[in-house]
Structures are given as C-alpha cells and as structure tokens.
Amino acid sequence: MARPAPPQSALNWVVVGQGAIGLLAASRMQLSGMPVSLRLRHDTALSINFIQPQQTQQLHFAPAIAPLNAVLLPVKSYAVINAVTELLPQLSSNAQLVLSHNGMGTIAQVLSLIGEQQGLWFLTTTHAALRHQHDVIRTGIGQSVLAPVNAAARSCREKVPHAMDKALGPLVVVDDIQPYLWQKLAINAVINPLTAIHNCRNGELAKPCYQQHISQLLQEVCAVSAACGQALEYQATLDKVQQVITATAQNFSSMQQDIAHRRRTEIEAINGYVVQQAARFNLAVPYNSGLLQQVQQLEQRG
Ligand SMILES: NC(=O)C1=CN([C@@H]2O[C@H](COP(=O)(O)OP(=O)(O)OC[C@H]3O[C@@H](n4cnc5c(N)ncnc54)[C@H](OP(=O)(O)O)[C@@H]3O)[C@@H](O)[C@H]2O)C=CC1
Ligand SMILES: CC(C)(CO)C(=O)C(=O)O
Known part of the structure; x- marks a missing residue:
C-alpha cells in the first residue's frame, strides 16, 4: 500500500529551460510576486525582456539551487525523458513536477522514473509565446488545463494549482487530463x-x-x-x-x-x-x- 507523502513545505518553483513557454510562465510567476528560478543547461542566471502588448519589462532569473521541490518542465516532448533523468538526483523526495508539452506518450515513462511520493502533474496550454535572443514575446493569450497524474500530486491539490494559475492561467483543474x-x-x-x-x-x-x-x-x-x-x-x-x-x-x-x-x-x-x-x-x-x-x-x- 502507498505510504502517505510527508507534508509539503513551501514550494520554491523552478522552470526548466529557456524556451518560450517556460520563460512566459517564469515571467508571469515573478511578476505576481512568486520566487522562481531557472534550471538551464549551464548553471547561469538569465536576464530577458518580457514583451506584452502593453508593456515591456526587464526580468532577471537566478539559477536553481538543489534540492528542488517544485519544477515546471515545459520542454519539447522528445526532451522530456532526458530532462527528468537529469533532474532526478536534485529532486526532493516529495517534489512536485509539472509536465507541459504538445503530443503524448511521456506520462507513463515519467511515472516509472519518479518516486512514489513525488507528485506528477500535466498542464496543457493554449497560450502562445516566441523567444528571440533576449526577448520573450507573448504572442497569444490562452488558457490552461491542469490535472494531477498520481496520488502524490493529488495530495498537493492547492499549492500546485495556485502556482500554475499565476504561471499559465486562467486555469481549469480537472481530475483526468487524458x-x-x-x-x-x-x-x-x-x-x-x-x-x-x-x-x-x-x-x-x-x-x-x-x-x-x-x-x-x-x-x-x-x-x-x-x-x-x-x-x-x-x-x-x-x-x-x-x-x-x-x-x-x-x-x-x-x-x-x-x-x-x-x-x-x-x-x-x-x-x-x-x-x-x-x-x-x-x-x-x-x-x-x-x-x-x-x-x-x-x-x-x-
Ligand atoms: N511556444 C508556444 O507558443 C507553445 C508551445 N507549446 C508546447 O510547449 C512545449 C515547449 O514549447 P517551447 O517553449 O516553444 O519550446 P522550446 O524548445 O522553445 O523550449 C524548450 C527549452 O527547454 C530547454 N531544454 C530542453 N531539455 C532541457 C534540459 N534537459 N535541461 C535544460 N534545458 C532543457 C531547451 O533547450 P535547447 O534549445 O538547448 O534544447 C529550450 O530552451 C512544446 O511541447 C510546445 O509544443 C504549447 C503551446 C504553445
Ligand atoms: C494549436 C497550434 C496548432 C497553434 O499553432 C499549436 O499547438 C502549435 O502550433 O503547436
């Protein structure tokens, strides 16, 4: 029988990569007052111009520091398994992980990699963004659907949706993402x-x-x-x-x-x-x- 997950402390969000959707999410989280850092291929900070129709803001993101207890992973479908494998040694034992990509076929593989007490979520979004050098351009306003995938995610029902609403909301939370x-x-x-x-x-x-x-x-x-x-x-x-x-x-x-x-x-x-x-x-x-x-x-x- 699954052991109950230990209580989750405050989530310190980390976004993987410097892609368009990841930087859109990280920018919106930072602008809403949430601490958020980036896990890039090299352990560096990143400054960007976040360009929305009405305003452009200069934002700065620090590199993530392990252990990681909340990770948004908006990478291309073919990059998901490598990215999760690289993250595993740095994840806390009760980390929450949110996948977000087009296409299907990664969920079962990721579930087989993570621990029973590590939560897995999937977020699908119709927001649109473009990255060009240091510019992140919000090109289309959309919405997102988020669902817990395993029991450890279902036991963290408030904090993850709250953060994802800031990142890529407006958000609908459903039981089944399929x-x-x-x-x-x-x-x-x-x-x-x-x-x-x-x-x-x-x-x-x-x-x-x-x-x-x-x-x-x-x-x-x-x-x-x-x-x-x-x-x-x-x-x-x-x-x-x-x-x-x-x-x-x-x-x-x-x-x-x-x-x-x-x-x-x-x-x-x-x-x-x-x-x-x-x-x-x-x-x-x-x-x-x-x-x-x-x-x-x-x-x-x-
Ligand atoms: N852009 C959009 O408007 C939308 C995109 N989507 C979907 O969202 C997903 C992400 O899209 P998008 O942001 O455009 O994709 P990008 O390819 O622009 O961004 C992914 C980023 O993640 C990085 N990355 C991948 N693997 C790792 C790793 N192991 N460690 C660190 N960084 C890593 C990539 O780096 P590198 O380039 O070095 O590989 C890249 O910077 C896709 O599935 C896409 O289809 C959905 C709706 C809209
Ligand atoms: C919905 C659509 C087709 C919008 O262009 C998209 O998701 C994509 O380009 O990957």
Missing part, C-alpha cells in the same frame, strides 16, 4: 504537419482543398481514440479543429517553424503516437502514417 490531451492531439495531428508540409500559416487550412484530407486524418484519430478508451466524437472534434484554424489563422504552427528553422519536430509524439496506438489495435491509419513519413523526410533534409 480527454484534454486527446483533443489537443487531434488538433495538432491536423494543423501541425499540414502547415509544415505546405509551409503555410494555420489559416490556409480553412481552404476547401484541404477539407477532405482533414476529414480523413480526423476519422483515423477518432477511431484510435475510441480503441484507447478515450473516444473523441468526430463532428465535435472537426468543429474544434476548424475553430483553432480560424482563431490562430495568422500563426505559423510550431511544426511549421521547426521545419523552417531546420529543428527537430514533435511529429513522433503527435502523428507518430496515433500510428503507434493504431498498431496496438490493428487499425489502419494511412493518412497519419503518410504525414509522419513526410515530416520525417523534411526533418532528415536537415
């Missing part, structure tokens, strides 16, 4: 690879010429979600994808930008995850497989 992850997966499985392959803004996908392909992709994602016990309803999912295409019409998706800047993409955790789950249930997903291969070819072009 339905939200599947909905985001459906959105990303359509918009990200299509905009990367056609090298276009999200809004381009509203054109009639893309509608059949979008429908084929979503029918596959819905079939796989049902097999995984997380059934997405086709028409509601299509409506949601179309809403996001309209709301983010002027944006370049993260995958379009990754391909344009010759960076690794999150395709394996998005369409790759759909293909992997489909294989478990012998489901054919030729449209998702096709996009996975096309994006991997673009990545290999370097």
